[in-house]
Amino acid sequence: MKERDFKIYRGDNERGELVNYKCKVTEGMVVLDVIHRIQADKANDLACRWNCKAGKCGSCSIEINGKPRLACMTRMNEFNEEEKIVITPLKSFPVLKDIVSDVSWNYEQNKKIIPFSPSKKDKEKDFVMMQKDVDRVQHFRKCIECYLCQNMCHVLRDNEGKEKFSGPRYMTRLASLEMHPMDKADRIADIKDVHGSGMCNITRCCTEVCPEEIQITDDAIIPLKERVIDRFYDPIMIFFRKIFGKN
Amino acid sequence: MLLYSKLKEKEKILNNDLITENWWVSPLLVLLGLLSFVAYSTWAAWQGEHFWWSAGNEGFGGYLSPFYSPTVYIDPSKSGVPPMNHALLGTWPEWLWWLPGQSPAWLILIFPLSFRFTCYYYRKAYYRAFSLNPPACAVTPIKGIPSKVSDITNNKIKIFNSGKRYDGEAGLLILQNIHRYAMYFAVIFIFILSYDAFLAFFNNGKFGIGVGTVILTINPILLGCYTFGCHSIRHLIGGNLDCYSCSLYKDKVNHNSWKIVTFLNRRHQLFAWLSLIWVGLSDVYVRLVSMGIVNDINTWGI
Ligand code: SF4
Ligand code: SF4
Ligand code: FES
Ligand code: FES
Numbered sequence: 001m002k003e004r005d006f007k008i009y010r011g012d013n014e015r016g017e018l019v020n021y022k023c024k025v026t027e028g029m030v031v032l033d034v035i036h037r038i039q040a041d042k043a044n045d046l047a048c049r050w051n052c053k054a055g056k057c058g059s060c061s062i063e064i065n066g067k068p069r070l071a072c073m074t075r076m077n078e079f080n081e082e083e084k085i086v087i088t089p090l091k092s093f094p095v096l097k098d099i100v101s102d103v104s105w106n107y108e109q110n111k112k113i114i115p116f117s118p119s120k121k122d123k124e125k126d127f128v129m130m131q132k133d134v135d136r137v138q139h140f141r142k143c144i145e146c147y148l149c150q151n152m153c154h155v156l157r158d159n160e161g162k163e164k165f166s167g168p169r170y171m172t173r174l175a176s177l178e179m180h181p182m183d184k185a186d187r188i189a190d191i192k193d194v195h196g197s198g199m200c201n202i203t204r205c206c207t208e209v210c211p212e213e214i215q216i217t218d219d220a221i222i223p224l225k226e227r228v229i230d231r232f233y234d235p236i237m238i239f240f241r242k243i244f245g246k247n
Numbered sequence: 248m249l250l251y252s253k254l255k256e257k258e259k260i261l262n263n264d265l266i267t268e269n270w271w272v273s274p275l276l277v278l279l280g281l282l283s284f285v286a287y288s289t290w291a292a293w294q295g296e297h298f299w300w301s302a303g304n305e306g307f308g309g310y311l312s313p314f315y316s317p318t319v320y321i322d323p324s325k326s327g328v329p330p331m332n333h334a335l336l337g338t339w340p341e342w343l344w345w346l347p348g349q350s351p352a353w354l355i356l357i358f359p360l361s362f363r364f365t366c367y368y369y370r371k372a373y374y375r376a377f378s379l380n381p382p383a384c385a386v387t388p389i390k391g392i393p394s395k396v397s398d399i400t401n402n403k404i405k406i407f408n409s410g411k412r413y414d415g416e417a418g419l420l421i422l423q424n425i426h427r428y429a430m431y432f433a434v435i436f437i438f439i440l441s442y443d444a445f446l447a448f449f450n451n452g453k454f455g456i457g458v459g460t461v462i463l464t465i466n467p468i469l470l471g472c473y474t475f476g477c478h479s480i481r482h483l484i485g486g487n488l489d490c491y492s493c494s495l496y497k498d499k500v501n502h503n504s505w506k507i508v509t510f511l512n513r514r515h516q517l518f519a520w521l522s523l524i525w526v527g528l529s530d531v532y533v534r535l536v537s538m539g540i541v542n543d544i545n546t547w548g549i
Contacts, residue, residue, distance in 0.1 A: 009261075015254035066265030067385050083267070091261045091385075130492035132502060154381040158388050159413035181490035198417030201374050202367055205384035218478070218512065222367055225416075226427075226482035233424040 002081060006034060008046065009088040013095040018086065019043075025076050032060055032071035035087065035099075047097040055211055058146030062099050063088045068148045070211050090151040103147050109166040112194055116177055117185040129181045140176035140220060142212040143169065149206035149216060155199050165199035168206035168216045175220035178227065192228045197221065263387050270383035277376040284523055288314065288356065291530050295350030297327030297537040298530070300459070301450055302549040305330045308449025310459040310543075312533040313466055313526050316443050319351045327537035359526075362433040365426035367478045368519045380413070388413075427479040437474055440467040450547045457545025459532060466522075466529045473518035476511030484508055 004025045007018040021038045032050055039046045051057040053072045060071040065086050079085055093101040118127070149168040155161035166174075174191055177183050191197045202225075206216045214220075230237050291314055299318075301309030309329060311318070320343070321334040331338070339349055346353050363369050374380055380388040416423050447463040448454055474480075485491075485505030491498050511518065535541040543549075 011254055011257065014257060016257055016260060017254050018260060063261075063265070063385075065267045066263065067268075086265050088261055088265060095257060128492070129490065130498070132498075133490055133492050152384055154388060155413065155415060157385070158381065159415075161413060161415070164417075165415075179489050181493065183489070196415075196417070198421065199413075199415035201370065201380070201415045201420070203371050203374050203381060203384075205381065208384055222478045223482060223486050225424075226479060227487065229424045229427065230482075230487065233421070234427065 004081065005084045006038065007084060007086045008035070008038065008043075008099065009095075010043075010046070010098050011095070012097060016095070016098075018088075027077075029076045030072055031062075031064055031069070031074045031076065031085070031087065034076065034085075035071060047100045049100045056144055058144035061090060061101075061146045061148050061151065063090060063151075068152045068209050070146060070148070073211060090147070092151045092153075092157040093147075103150075105162065106145075106147055106150055106167070106169065109170045109195075110173070112166065112190075113170060113173060113177070114185045114187050114190065116180065116183055118182040119184050122182050122184075127182050133181050136219075137176045137180050140172045140214060142214055143172060144212060145169065146211060148209045148211065152205045152209045153200075154203065154205065155201075161196070161199050165196035166194075168200070168221065170195060171197065171200070171224060172214060172216055172220045175224055178224065188227055188231045191224050192232060197225055197228055200225075266386065270386050274376040274379070274382050277372045280520070281373065281376065284527060287527055288530075291534065292350055292352035292356055293348040294534075295322070295348040295352070296325040297534045298352070299327055299329040299333075300533055300537040300543070301329070302547075304451035304549075306449075306451035306453075308446055308451065308453070310447050310457075310463060310533045310536065311443045312530040313440055313443065313463075314352045314356065314530045317355065317439050319354050321351070322349055325349075327534075358429070358432045358436060361425075362429040362474075363519075363523070365423050365429050366519065367426070368515050370423060426477075427483065430474070430477050430479045433474050433477075437467055437471050440470060443467075450545075450549065453547060455546035457543045457547070459536060459543050460545070462525075462529050462532050466525055469518060469522040469525045472511055473515070473522040475508060476513075476515040476518055477508075478512065478515075481505065481508040481512050 002025060003022045006021045006023055008021060009016050010019045011017060021042055023034050023038050023041075025034065030053075032048075032053060035046070035048050039048065048060075048071075050060040050072060052059070055070055055073040058070075061068065062071050063069065064071070064074055066088070068090065071087075087099060089095045089099045090101040090103070093103050093105060096102050147169060150156055153165075153168050155165045156167055171191075174187055174195060177185070178187055178191075200217075200221050202217055202222065204217045206221075207214075207218065210216055232238075291312075298312035298315040299309055311329065311333075317335055318329055318333045319335050320337065320339045321328050321331060322339040323331055339351075343349070375382055382389055414420070444460075444464040444467050447460040448456065485497075485501035485508075488497055488501055491502040532541070536543045
């Protein structure tokens with residue numbers, strides 16, 4: 001058993017400090033275990049959020065050595081024994097206390113999305129679709145709302161784009177609704193204007209960080225950008241729509 | 248207990264210094280890779296000669312550098328150029344006197360260039376490596392001299408302001424949305440380069456195989472794997488549909504083609520680099536053979 005060095009952010013949304021802690025690390029521990037051990041032995045007032053410890057609830061999102069991670073899914077053996085590990089709260093959202101952030105901005109974005117809208121007819125009869133259609137939308141439903149992607153996205157993180165962009169998590173939700181065979185709502189104009197698909201410069205950090213390995217950029221954002229192009233930027237498509245009607 | 252007076256502002260603590268990994272390695276490699284390709288292709292396009300080899304034979308067949316295909320105009324006074332019957336529009340026209348090196352490559356490079364420039368993969372690559380916005384994940388976009396590039400891209404035309412405002416692809420870069428049109432041309436080029444590969448199997452009308460044949464055959468294959476993995480094709484071919492089970496045609500034709508494009512699309516980055524490197528190498532090879540520096544090993548015995 002070896003004592004290892006940690007630094008944990010202690011403070012609130014305005015001010016704080018990186019406090020040094022030592023902690024014995026045993027085999028099989030994840031970073032969340034370390035936080036718990038420090039909390040139990042050295043800092044009883046350390047705030048931390050967690051729930052499932054299985055990478056499925058999305059509560060334990062923090063940053064480890066400056067990178068957004070799930071505390072419960074980051075194993076200690078991926079770091080060198082000598083390496084000092086710095087644990088900080090999500091950079092893109094306000095800090096409530098210590099390493100717990102207030103992610104409620106995300107819920108506000110969610111409310112702006114037109115919900116699932118099947119037609120009355122489809123709701124009444126049994127709608128039949130094949131597995132391939134199910135797969136495509138279900139892929140997006142693996143999301144555990146950890147908001148690591150929202151935190152990682154440089155538009156929200158560093159470029160102060162919170163007013164203009166709903167973020168990758170909601171691009172994913174929009175894609176799952178837009179591509180749903182039963183859904184009848186039209187969100188294309190919203191995707192461009194309300195949710196700001198143009199703000200994303202497809203640099204793929206959201207995809208890299210997603211613990212559920214959702215292909216956010218390739219399967220959600222780019223297809224949505226292409227649908228926006230169909231509607232607003234492709235002169236031939238616009239011309240044909242004018243002549244032959246909607247399809 | 249924490250002493251409030253000792254505390255620092257949160258923003259001062261949560262900065263790039265926390266990152267321990269060498270995040271700059273991959274943007275640096277991309278930067279060097281793209282710069283060297285741009286440098287070489289500019290030089291090669293400037294030459295305007297030594298892009299063809301058929302050992303002086305006039306008959307059907309020969310090696311043509313992909314940078315110069317199709318041969319729009321040919322200036323027969325230069326060395327290492329195809330016989331006149333390959334020219335689509337004849338000899339070099341007067342009104343194009345201003346093109347550097349009187350090289351027909353400029354007339355066609357614009358198509359693959361605009362295709363790659365607006366490609367969703369290359370966009371990621373150069374936004375990270377050149378605009379440094381962001382240079383790597385979780386790394387603060389670098390303001391200062393290099394981000395003058397981002398200033399141009401992010402602030403429409405107001406070049407010299409602080410670089411604070413970010414418009415993503417909603418500002419000047421809205422132009423990236425022409426990608427599907429660039430793609431239509433790129434698909435035509437696959438056919439042209441496949442014809443060149445066919446041409447490389449012949450010399451003076453005689454069938455055969457040389458090292459150049461192999462190189463020029465792999466070229467359109469790699470380019471095809473890159474081009475047909477394009478996100479715009481993936482969208483137009485079936486990604487734009489919401490329901491595959493709703494008709495037999497959508498199920499069989501659209502969904503199956505979408506699946507093939509998706510397979511290539513997942514490897515888009517790989518083929519983007521492979522095809523880029525291979526196109527460059529093909530030009531190098533044809534050039535060296537045409538200049539007589541390298542001897543092509545082949546079945547024609549020339
Ligand atoms: S790909 Fe787009 S949404 Fe994802 S992190 Fe990058 S800018 Fe943000
Ligand atoms: S898309 Fe992935 S990274 Fe984003 S909130 Fe969902 S699970 Fe987390
Ligand atoms: S505790 Fe549930 S995801 Fe980490
Ligand atoms: S997305 Fe790369 S070629 Fe179209």
